[in-house]
Structure formats: C-alpha cells, structure tokens
Amino acid sequence: MSNTMNTPYNRDLVTPGIVHIGVGNFHRAHLAVYVDDLMSMGLAMDWGIVGAGVRPADAAMREALKAQGYLSTVIELDPSGKRARKIGSMIDFVEVSEGNAPLIAAMSRPEIRIVSLTVTEGGYFIDPATGRFDPDEAEIRHDAQNPSAPVTAFGAIVAALRNRRAAGYAPFTVMSCDNLPGNGQVTRSAVVGLAALSDRDLAGWIDAQVAFPNAMVDRITPATGDRERGIAAELGIEDRVPVTCEPFRQWVIEDRFPAGRPPFENVGVTFSDHVHAFEVMKIRILNGGHAIIAYPGGLKGIEFVHQAMADPNIRAFLERIETDEILPIVPPVPGQDLDAYKDLIVARFSNPEIADTERRLCLDGSNRQPKFIVPTIRDNLVQGRLPKGLILLSAFWCRYCYGEDENGQTIAPNDPNWAQLTALARAARVNPDAWIRMESVYGDLAENEDFRTTFHEALTAVWAQGVDGSIRQFLTA
Incomplete structure (x- = not known):
C-alpha cells in the first residue's frame, strides 16, 4: 500500500x-x-x-x-x-x-x-x-x-x-x-x-x-x-x-x-x-455485562459472543442482572438514559458480524473481576441488596478456572495467574472459601456472611446442576 x-x-x-x-x-x-x-x-x-x-x-x-x-x-x-x-x-x-x-x-x-x-x-x-x-x-x-x-x-x-x-x-x-x-x-x-x-x-x-x-x-x-x-x-x-x-x-x-x-x-x-459518571456506567453495564455472558458461555463451549446472546438462558441471565443488580446502583449520568444504554449494550453484544469470542471476554479475570464485578457486588451489599446473580457469575468464573468446560474439554490457560486460579478453583470444589479468600480479588468480602453463604450455594449449584440448571434456578427463585 x-x-x-x-x-x-x-x-x-x-x-x-x-x-x-x-x-x-x-x-x-x-x-x-x-x-x-x-x-x-x-x-x-x-x-x-x-x-x-x-x-x-x-x-x-x-x-x-x-x-x-x-x-x-x-x-x-x-x-x-x-x-x-x-x-x-x-x-x-x-x-x-x-x-x-x-x-x-x-x-x-x-x-x-x-x-x-x-x-x-x-x-x-x-x-x-x-x-x-x-x-x-x-x-x-x-x-x-x-x-x-x-x-x-x-x-x-x-x-x-x-x-x-x-x-x-x-x-x-x-x-x-x-x-x-x-x-x-x-x-x-x-x-x-x-x-x-x-x-x-x-x-x-x-x-x-x-x-x-x-x-x-x-x-x-x-x-x-x-x-x-x-x-x-x-x-x-x-x-x-x-x-x-x-x-x-x-x-x-x-x-x-x-x-x-x-x-x-x-x-x-x-x-x-463528569467522566467518572460515564466511566462507572460503562464499566458496570458494558464490561460487567461482558463478564456475565463470558463465563457461562465459556463453560458451555460457546465460541462467539453473539452465539452466547442467542442462548436463551444466558441472555435472560444478562437481562435480569443488568436490570435488577447493576442499573439500580449506577449513579445518574448527565444526558444519559441508563435503560436505553443497557438496551444499546445488549444490541451491540448481539451483533453477529463482530464475531468477538467468549475466550477474549474470559481473559484476565483476576484483573477484570475486581474492577468490573466486585465493586457492584459490594455496592449492592452496602445498600442492603443481595446480588445473587453477580455472585452466581463469580461462581461461574471459579468453575471456568477449574480448567475444564461442561463438555469435558480442557480450557487453555486464560489468565496471567492461571496456575494459581486453577489450584484455588479445584480446592473450592470441596471448600468454596478457598476461592473467595482471594483478597486480591474480593478484599474482605469473605467476611460478609450473606456473600459467603450465597457464594457457597451458587458454586454448589454450578457443580451439581451445570450452567443451565443453576441459571434457571436463579431466574425462578
């Protein structure tokens, strides 16, 4: 050229x-x-x-x-x-x-x-x-x-x-x-x-x-x-x-x-x-939304983001968490309608031409979860809400880091700290505390009894019922 x-x-x-x-x-x-x-x-x-x-x-x-x-x-x-x-x-x-x-x-x-x-x-x-x-x-x-x-x-x-x-x-x-x-x-x-x-x-x-x-x-x-x-x-x-x-x-x-x-x-x-307000909106709704569809899709062996959005359980999981657990704790943003922004995000994720991969969205969870998910969990708890969907998402991340999807296929290393995460995920199958005691990710959240109990229940459900069963249980509770 x-x-x-x-x-x-x-x-x-x-x-x-x-x-x-x-x-x-x-x-x-x-x-x-x-x-x-x-x-x-x-x-x-x-x-x-x-x-x-x-x-x-x-x-x-x-x-x-x-x-x-x-x-x-x-x-x-x-x-x-x-x-x-x-x-x-x-x-x-x-x-x-x-x-x-x-x-x-x-x-x-x-x-x-x-x-x-x-x-x-x-x-x-x-x-x-x-x-x-x-x-x-x-x-x-x-x-x-x-x-x-x-x-x-x-x-x-x-x-x-x-x-x-x-x-x-x-x-x-x-x-x-x-x-x-x-x-x-x-x-x-x-x-x-x-x-x-x-x-x-x-x-x-x-x-x-x-x-x-x-x-x-x-x-x-x-x-x-x-x-x-x-x-x-x-x-x-x-x-x-x-x-x-x-x-x-x-x-x-x-x-x-x-x-x-x-x-x-x-x-x-x-x-x-007011960049901070725009930033919170984007990080929690868009980047948080990416994580919500990434790990269940990755566990089901789904390759592309738009395919995950076509999965009725995963899409319903995204919609419920965005509406009930994320939007209520996002502060107002000048000139922005948060519901319309959420709808825009859903449409962007569903674009089949992008062919963005689930694996890319699953990358580097040890760095992204503390930025995109954990603050939203914490803010919900401070406001007296128990964000069961986001906690279930955290359990999906743990299950993903076990290193094997629901089809028995090996998940290739997908985090700079993969070896440590895999060891913790395997320990957490028996003792879920092993996962949430990661202070670099969760800080002191493991000391919150509501969070701890809900995570235990969520990870147990993921192992017993799989992605679809645990999502259905969440949606119908």
Whole structure:
C-alpha cells in the first residue's frame, strides 16, 4: 500500500504531535480514527501519531505497519454491511529496542504534546488488594534502578519528562486510553510513583506540571485472525494486520491539555467534568455485562459472543442482572438514559458480524473481576441488596478456572495467574472459601456472611446442576 492510498488528505503534510504507546487494534480503531476524521476535514494536520511500544509484540506490529506505510485498514462490521477505510493518521513507529532509547528520544521532542497509552488494564502496576501503584513489581524496581534504560512505558515517560525539563520544554499531556476506572489518576500514580523511586524532585515537578486527563473509551474491537484477514481479502484489501470493529464508538474525556490538543469535539468526542459518571456506567453495564455472558458461555463451549446472546438462558441471565443488580446502583449520568444504554449494550453484544469470542471476554479475570464485578457486588451489599446473580457469575468464573468446560474439554490457560486460579478453583470444589479468600480479588468480602453463604450455594449449584440448571434456578427463585 502506498502512503497516500485512500486518504482524502495529503499525508506528506502531516507532522507529529502525539506519541502513542501500545499500537494494538483498539488504538487503531479509536484514537487513530478520531485523528484521521479530523485530518479528513483538513484539521489537526500537526497532530500526526507516532506509534511506539515496549514489548516484543510491538516490534512485530511495527514491522507489519512499516511495510504498508503505517496505514491501517479499519473495517466496521455493521449487520447492514461492512465498511472499510484506510486510516492514515499514524505517520511513523519508533524502533522497539532494549532500554527504549528511541522511544525516550521521540517523546523528548518539543513538537510532541500528547503521549497516549493503551497498555491494557493490567499494565499499570496496580496492587489489586489496595488499588494503588505497586512499587515492588520487578519491572518497576528495574526502572527505579536504571532510569536511563527503562523497560516499562512509564519508565520511558519519566525519562522523557526528565529530558524535557532539562531542555526547558513544556511537558506533554499523558493520556490513557485504557479501560480502567480513573485511568488518568492511575496513570499519574504510576508515573509519579516510579519517578519518586529515583528522583523525588522530578516526581514533584511531574505531579505539579503534567496533566493526566481521565477518560472513558468504548469500542468493541476483536483480535485479528484468519477470519479478519479473510474479510479484508473479500473486500479486495491487502493488509497484514487489518482491524475489525463495531460501528459504535464513544470517548468522554476531561479537557485538561495544557500543551494543546486536536479539536476532538468536531468529531464526536465528549468533553466533560463528569467522566467518572460515564466511566462507572460503562464499566458496570458494558464490561460487567461482558463478564456475565463470558463465563457461562465459556463453560458451555460457546465460541462467539453473539452465539452466547442467542442462548436463551444466558441472555435472560444478562437481562435480569443488568436490570435488577447493576442499573439500580449506577449513579445518574448527565444526558444519559441508563435503560436505553443497557438496551444499546445488549444490541451491540448481539451483533453477529463482530464475531468477538467468549475466550477474549474470559481473559484476565483476576484483573477484570475486581474492577468490573466486585465493586457492584459490594455496592449492592452496602445498600442492603443481595446480588445473587453477580455472585452466581463469580461462581461461574471459579468453575471456568477449574480448567475444564461442561463438555469435558480442557480450557487453555486464560489468565496471567492461571496456575494459581486453577489450584484455588479445584480446592473450592470441596471448600468454596478457598476461592473467595482471594483478597486480591474480593478484599474482605469473605467476611460478609450473606456473600459467603450465597457464594457457597451458587458454586454448589454450578457443580451439581451445570450452567443451565443453576441459571434457571436463579431466574425462578
């Protein structure tokens, strides 16, 4: 593919303004698309994206994109028809190298005014038990001892900010595009916390001078495999790494960009001081909903999300929990009808063109459950409600981590802590307390007798009656 193919603007006129760390499918279907939309309007031509990464997979993505002039094909999978477009907002991708010198150099350039990240929910070095930055992680300890040759994205950001302060350049804004509560505050904690381990003066300067806006991001973007490459081929497109996604996208962000920003409001981005409210709505209704359909579907051997939504028991399970246990504890959101938002989520999950997999939704439960499910359980209990559906979901997760589905098929490892989870799930078959005593996930919930008793009953039902039987029992109780 040539550098100018299928873009309505001259990419030779685009200059860099953003370094983005973590060039996966979500970034290319979200931030890169918004910037591309602006460039197609003749705007933001000085906000070109320079890709970057700190992991081996990032190097592979760099090679694939470099071979096609850093263009990406984004294919929207609408049931009414597929729509493909070339995204040209990324104009470079720095070399991925040990010590991250090229990345640090790129972020140190004065024209870079935003550094954005998609490093996954689990990539922020958060202690799950406290929800705070964990300075004892091995990679963080390495970066504290080797601040000029870091291995993490946050170490590279600290090094670049050190360079910019020394050169008299204004600091860039650090903008997380990851799906986690308070992503701006979490990013600030990681960057400032890491800096403080080696240079407290620099840490104080970063805390005082660098903006970390909170944001809520949303777009369902499956992993790329043979199916997705086949869709591109059917459309006559050559692309080694095409992106497929749903038509829907949303981005709500705080307007805190001291070094400037693209005019994102022109392309549908919502700037709000109430990002937290949008974030709670999305994390609890959408991400929580994903978990609700993931584990029963995974246990039944269902491959795709839309197939799980076509299963009457799983769909009824989702609808009941969303209506009775999630919506009542989601705070009001400016300009949003929560029931309509829930209906939109159900429709998005049911889109057969996406072919999102149950396995992807089941991934990394040890990191996602404490963020997407446990807070909702806790809030229900505080308000005097017993969320039996969410507790049953937690039992499904436990049963899934046993490592074998209801058809007797082995479930391949699907969590960074899979070995530990499998051991606990097997112990929990005899003693359910073994599971809910995981403080990194449940905190002190095991001390709540209502939660403990209900979990025992739920896990016993899952083993005795299977997914369908235990869901029917819940729905008819």
